[in-house]
Amino acid sequence: MEYYLPVKQLHMFCAYLNATLFVLRLLLDLAGKPGWRLSPVRHLPHINDTLLLTLAFMLLAIGPWQPFAHQWLGFKILLLIGYILFGIAALKQRLSLPVRVACTVMALSQLAGIFYLARFKPLLFV
Structure with missing residues (x-):
C-alpha cells in the first residue's frame, strides 16, 4: 500500500x-x-x-478498489472502452468530417465522464 x-x-x-x-x-x-x-x-x-x-x-x-464492488470503477471501464472506440473513429482520415466531429464529441464526453468518476467516485446505483 x-x-x-x-x-x-x-x-x-x-x-x-x-x-x-x-x-x-x-x-x-x-x-x-x-x-x-x-x-x-x-x-x-x-x-x-x-x-x-x-x-x-x-x-x-x-x-x-474492485471493478465490480465499486460501481463507479466498473462504469469508468465501460466509458474507457467507448472513449477508445470513438477516439479511433475521430482520428480516421477516411471518415467524413461530420462523422469525425460526432465521434470527437462522443470521445471527449466519455473522457469527461472518466475524469469525473475518477475524481468524485460517486455511488451510482443505490
Missing part, C-alpha cells in the same frame, strides 16, 4: 497526458497538418496508453 500514492499520481499524469495528446492530434488534423502521422511522435500516445493501462492494473492490484 506504500506505493499506492506514487502509482496513482503517475497514473493521473498519464491520463492528463493522454487527453492532451488526443486533443493535440485532433487539432493538428483540423488545421490540415496530418504530418504528425508520419513522424516518430505518432508512437508517443501508444507508449503513454500502455503505461497508463499498466499503472491502472497496478492500482487494482495494490489498492482497495
Whole structure:
C-alpha cells in the first residue's frame, strides 16, 4: 500500500497526458497538418496508453478498489472502452468530417465522464 500514492499520481499524469495528446492530434488534423502521422511522435500516445493501462492494473492490484464492488470503477471501464472506440473513429482520415466531429464529441464526453468518476467516485446505483 506504500506505493499506492506514487502509482496513482503517475497514473493521473498519464491520463492528463493522454487527453492532451488526443486533443493535440485532433487539432493538428483540423488545421490540415496530418504530418504528425508520419513522424516518430505518432508512437508517443501508444507508449503513454500502455503505461497508463499498466499503472491502472497496478492500482487494482495494490489498492482497495474492485471493478465490480465499486460501481463507479466498473462504469469508468465501460466509458474507457467507448472513449477508445470513438477516439479511433475521430482520428480516421477516411471518415467524413461530420462523422469525425460526432465521434470527437462522443470521445471527449466519455473522457469527461472518466475524469469525473475518477475524481468524485460517486455511488451510482443505490
